[in-house]
Amino acid sequence: MKFKLTNYIMLHISNIHHIAIICSDYEVSKKFYTEVLGFRVMGEYYRAERKSYKLDLALGNRYVIELFSFPDPPPRVSQPEARGLRHLAFEVTDIEDSVKMLTSYGIKTEPIRIDEFTGKRFTFFTDPDNLPLELYES
Structure with a gap:
């Protein structure tokens, strides 16, 4: 279009x-x-x-x-670099505590990274359907 x-x-x-x-x-x-x-x-x-x-x-x-x-429902490609919705991001105040909480539920997260433009810390994890989700520290 x-x-x-x-x-x-x-x-x-x-x-x-x-x-x-x-x-x-x-x-x-x-x-x-x-x-x-x-x-x-x-x-x-x-x-x-x-x-x-x-x-x-x-x-x-x-x-x-x-x-x-x-x-x-039909499956959808949902990795962060696929066309379409890349990910859904949630703002948190303490990313390390948030990662520890997710880990306590058995949810794996990527290593915490630093946004090269903002200097803020972030990480990715997935929901039960492998939808990419992000935690972004405020």
């Missing part, structure tokens, strides 16, 4: 509303995002006609993630 770059009006986007994730095992992903990452359930819905769950998750008081289940 090509965009005409002359005589255009820019959208006035004020924020990101939410991120939608389709998981392969609803209960495993629900536990991961709520019990491991600490998201709060705002609403949980079963849509019988689609045989699909929809879980609305919040971080603090802000709606952030819609977690969906569908029967037999």
Whole structure:
């Protein structure tokens, strides 16, 4: 798809509303995002006609993630250098404590690196469906 770059009006986007994730095992992903990452359930819905769950998750008081289940969703390439969504990043205040907590759950993380432009520390790990996730220290 090509965009005409002359005589255009820019959208006035004020924020990101939410991120939608389709998981392969609803209960495993629900536990991961709520019990491991600490998201709060705002609403949980079963849509019988689609045989699909929809879980609305919040971080603090802000709606952030819609977690969906569908029967037999096709796999998607999801490594950080694949085309499409590269990763989802979460801000943390202490990356070493966050890595220790993930490790205590049996979740492997990459070695902590330093962003060459900001000097901030970060690392990557994956969710139960191998979706690349990042912790970025504020």
